[in-house]
Amino acid sequence: MTLRLVRIGLVLGSLVGLAAVGCATGSQTTTIGTGDPVADRQRLMKNVGANWADIQNKVKAGAPETVAVNAEALSLHAQRIPSLFPEGSLTDKSKAKPDIWQKWPEFQAAAKNLENRAGILRDQATAKDGAAVTTTVSTFGRDACGTCHTPFRVPPPPQQPAQPRS
Numbered sequence: 001m002t003l004r005l006v007r008i009g010l011v012l013g014s015l016v017g018l019a020a021v022g023c024a025t026g027s028q029t030t031t032i033g034t035g036d037p038v039a040d041r042q043r044l045m046k047n048v049g050a051n052w053a054d055i056q057n058k059v060k061a062g063a064p065e066t067v068a069v070n071a072e073a074l075s076l077h078a079q080r081i082p083s084l085f086p087e088g089s090l091t092d093k094s095k096a097k098p099d100i101w102q103k104w105p106e107f108q109a110a111a112k113n114l115e116n117r118a119g120i121l122r123d124q125a126t127a128k129d130g131a132a133v134t135t136t137v138s139t140f141g142r143d144a145c146g147t148c149h150t151p152f153r154v155p156p157p158p159q160q161p162a163q164p165r166s
């Protein structure tokens with residue numbers, strides 16, 4: 001009887017211990033990602049590029065109303081862009097221009113612009129308005145990606161095959 005109580009006590013004790021460890025780890029994970037902002041933002045941008053390529057392919061294939069899931073991904077990614085460009089995170093692996101930190105409000109606005117335009121595209125697709133989606137997509141590369149890449153990203157070498165059009 002007493003032995004059993006002791007055993008229950010031990011089990012309960014270790015559960016409390018585990019919960020404490022869980023809480024401690026939980027409170028430490030305030031940063032999302034690997035802690036290497038250049039690798040994290042290039043990974044995010046690759047997925048932005050992949051979603052954008054998927055959107056264009058779907059429109060070409062005559063299925064513009066199916067792009068909502070991609071447009072929502074772009075909108076969510078855009079929300080994270082500013083947090084992946086902390087001041088002083090420019091390395092030789094990065095194609096970011098130092099202008100980002102000199103014109104920070106404009107950089108933030110460019111991220112917000114992508115978020116908003118992607119949201120419009122998502123809503124048009126959700127409403128099954130294929131014509132509106134096609135029109136938005138026709139200028140999206142210039143208006144949503146180029147407006148940030150032109151001022152804030154070192155252009156890729158010209159002989160390289162084009163990045164997902166942006």
Ligand code: HEC
Binds near residue numbers: 041042
């Ligand atoms: C708010 C600014 C901003 C917006 C908006 C933006 N980008 Fe970027 N993008 C960048 C910057 C800056 C880099 C370079 C990051 C680095 O190397 O540190 C980049 C890099 C990339 C890369 C290269 C990733 C790699 O492999 O290193 C791709 C692909 C890309 N962007 C696609 C897109 C597409 C497609 C859109 C629009 C749907 C878009 N981006 C919108 C700022 C932006």
